[in-house]
Amino acid sequence: MSSDWTDRIRLRHLRFLLSLAQTRNLSHSASVLHTTQPALSKWLKDLENDVGLTLFERHARGLTPTVHGRELIAHARRIEAQLDRAAADMGILRQGGAGHVALGASGVAATEAGPLAILEMTARMPDLRIDLVEGTMEVLLTRLSQGDLDIVIGRTMENDERLAGFHSEPLYTEPVDLAVRYHHPLTEQPSVTWEDVLRYRWIVWPRGSPIRKALEAALAALGRDLPSIYIESNSVIANITLLNNSDLIGVASHRSARILSEMNLLRILPLQLEGVGSVTMYWRRNEHHPRSVELAMECIRGVVRDRPSLSQQTVQPAAEAR
Secondary structure (H helix, E strand, C coil): CCCCHHHHCCHHHHHHHHHHHHHCCHHHHHHHCCCCHHHHHHHHHHHHHHHCCCCEEEECCEEEECHHHHHHHHHHHHHHHHHHHHHHHHHHHHCCCCCEEEEEECHHHHCCHHHHHHHHHHHHCCCCEEEEEECCHHHHHHHHHHCCCCEEEEECCCCCHHHHHEEEEEEEEEEEEEEECCCCHHHHCCCCCHHHHCCCCEEECCCCCHHHHHHHHHHHHCCCCCCCCEEECCCHHHHHHHHHCCCCEEEEEHHHHHHHHHCCCCEECCCCCCCEEEEEEEEECCCCCCHHHHHHHHHHHHHHHHCHHHCCCCCCCHHHCC
């Protein structure tokens, strides 16, 4: 086994490895890569000999990455993403820009903290190119680990093996609210009880998601359970549409619900849940970050620190939401 096998790795070799990871087939990858199957097979065998580990299991149906192969493939994806990012950044600088920041935000952060932080970034760095990507924390953390994103803000994650590769910084906590359409029957009542809301079907975030865990913990603290029949959805837009065209009851973070209430899209029901969910900022460990990314993190911290709405935890009664 040679200790300097990485010296012989070239960009085309990374593409070989990533192609095999995608096609799981030597013949298909050879065709895509404009080489021959014997040449590609020899390259893979030589690589495994150099590394000293089996990277793919061979079988009649093709190839399956081993645990060692998956690890090397993950490194190759990060390198490819960084090279793509370098090319994009150089293009921005050639055009007179000040760099590039890719920010990921889950639904809870995409409503207020993310957009406000972007406005602060544009004020401090007018020539900065900013990409905002909204998604679930599972997807966003994967893209962060692969190098597609620089920063992710969203619900605090626990027991995720990827967290070992990230720095994390808690930003704020907030309660969970129940929300309904503007002219929902419950908003016409002088008071709302748990028996009232449990008569309706709910929309909840998928099982295992941070906000779902916060909801279940809050209900458990009250000795309550979710209704037996509910809809699972992780789409903010779909949930708003569903709520505005039915008598469904939705679950939302307080800031999201408050903003949508101010826009007259939803009403917050006056039933305060005791549980809270936290929002955290994540970025990769052991990596040099350009000044643009450092400034972006400063902007996120500043927005959370300076905006009263990001520390407010009051619940707006239905009677005041009209």
